[in-house]
Amino acid sequence: MEEIGFESKILHTPFEKKDAYNSLSMPVYYTAAYEFDTAEAMEEAFCGRTTDHAYSRITNPTVQYFEDRIQAITGALSVTAFNSGMAAISNMLMTIASSGCNIITSPHLFGNTYSMMKSTLGDFNVETRFCDLTNLKETENAIDENTCAIFLEVITNPQMEVADLKALASICHKKGIPLIADTTILPFHIFKAKDFGVDIEIVSSTKYISGGATSLGGLVLDYGTFDWNKSKKLSGMSKQYGNKTFTAKLRKEIHRNLGAYMTPQAAYMQTLGLETMEVRFNRQASTCLDLAERIKSLDGIERVNYTGLKDNPYYKLSTEQFGSKPGAMFTFDLTSRDACFSFMNKLKLIRRATNLFDNKTLAIHPASTIFGTFTEEQRKSMDISQKTIRLSVGLESAHDLYNDIKQALAR
Known part of the structure; x- marks a missing residue:
């Protein structure tokens, strides 16, 4: 065989x-x-x-x-x-x-x-x-x-x-x-x-x-x-x-x-998780790419950063190294820190939580959480913007996630 x-x-x-x-x-x-x-x-x-x-x-x-x-x-x-x-x-x-x-x-x-x-x-x-x-x-x-x-x-x-x-x-x-x-x-x-x-x-x-x-x-x-x-x-x-x-x-x-x-x-739980990893990832990554492309045109979003998008500066190298779906996480910039907080507080389906690649979609404001104890000077040296939201895409439908993001952006 x-x-x-x-x-x-x-x-x-x-x-x-x-x-x-x-x-x-x-x-x-x-x-x-x-x-x-x-x-x-x-x-x-x-x-x-x-x-x-x-x-x-x-x-x-x-x-x-x-x-x-x-x-x-x-x-x-x-x-x-x-x-x-x-x-x-x-x-x-x-x-x-x-x-x-x-x-x-x-x-x-x-x-x-x-x-x-x-x-x-x-x-x-x-x-x-x-x-x-x-x-x-x-x-x-x-x-x-x-x-x-x-x-x-x-x-x-x-x-x-x-x-x-x-x-x-x-x-x-x-x-x-x-x-x-x-x-x-x-x-x-x-x-x-x-x-x-x-x-x-x-x-x-x-x-x-x-x-x-x-x-x-x-x-x-x-x-x-x-x-x-x-x-x-x-x-x-x-x-x-x-x-x-x-x-x-x-x-x-x-x-x-x-x-x-x-x-x-x-180890037992992760051995079981390993068995379905490929199936889950393929769903999450497909939704991630779809969602990243769809929200680019929404009012209030200044930039969507995902290396699977053709207008991303790393698109060519990313595609050569990781293929057409480079992960199930992307970031997007709003107009300010206040806009980010307002957006997150309005989310209804997407969870406000840290971690990556949960079955649920998670949103976090990295500058105030993961990098919250760093000085502003340190954050600038690391290119951590107060305007950035990080989204870890889960197993929900792209349609439902898009609608949640859209309503949370509405004034």
């Missing part, structure tokens, strides 16, 4: 061990510890010489099965599941960064990611160099012998900026540093990170994967494509672990010590 496709791999990834009751769904192993037959078997497990589970802060059968499914559909060398997207980012950064190094990134980052890099890592003497990643010359010039990675969001939230990933990957690999990308805004069947030179992929599985905001989660995918002998921090380990060096550092030390592994209940 020929190799099965993406949809079938999600549904038919086998369990590591046969279930005692032949369950079609991986059971929830809500346990902290596991019994061993002998002291010798216990030693082997705790020292990592077998795949037996020892303690659920480190590995768990339900979480492992979720990781196995993600690995099967992405072709990643390894997948590690965490209890949030920010936990995935922080564990990744603690794996690659050390005092005295620097990370190249864009100022166009999600608020907590920006804060993590600017403030939290700064306290540990890790420098973050913010530059325009769409300017390849500026980006390359920012790299020096202490640079440990380039990090970016493939479509920035909420600025909707798109960088040339293959060009950035070329720069990274010429300079001997990994390219690390947060791809949360796009599901795996739309964007295959490895094909664009991404070495480490970060995903907030809270979004598309969870199946309608059922649970929190984050993923770190290591594609095994980077030569870690070129890393100042990890070169010593690379002699033993080769292309598995990043995974070894992450799994054997960082995630164990920080204690942010995904819970089995979240």
